Amino acid sequence: MSKDQNSTEAQLAQEVMRLRAELRDARTIPEQIAEAIHADEVKCQEAITEDPVDAGLHGRLVGLQRARDIAMNVSAAAVRKGFERNKAIVDQTPLPGANLSVDEIVAVVRESRGE
Numbered sequence: 448m449s450k451d452q453n454s455t456e457a458q459l460a461q462e463v464m465r466l467r468a469e470l471r472d473a474r475t476i477p478e479q480i481a482e483a484i485h486a487d488e489v490k491c492q493e494a495i496t497e498d499p500v501d502a503g504l505h506g507r508l509v510g511l512q513r514a515r516d517i518a519m520n521v522s523a524a525a526v527r528k529g530f531e532r533n534k535a536i537v538d539q540t541p542l543p544g545a546n547l548s549v550d551e552i553v554a555v556v557r558e559s560r561g562e
Contacts, residue, residue, distance in 0.1 A: 477519045480519070481515055484511055484514055485515070488511045488512065491504055491507050491511060492508065495508065
């Protein structure tokens, strides 16, 4: 194996590890957002229990629930878009002498996502 080939494979392995870390981090974003919004929802529900006729509290609760749903959908879409962008970059990058095919790289990334 040539020195260039070893270097290319090392760079490829680093890129796969970076992508795994990015995907792992991206999966926690929806959970963090949901936890923050859920805490506000609980406070709002407690306030509604104390004052059940306050229409503003009911509206706030509905808004929080909608915000949570939107945040979860946007975050999930961002993860998918990032994966597709990274796959496109890998597909377009020539890998002279690399032992891993693009399909193998994609399989590793999907495995790291739990797909």
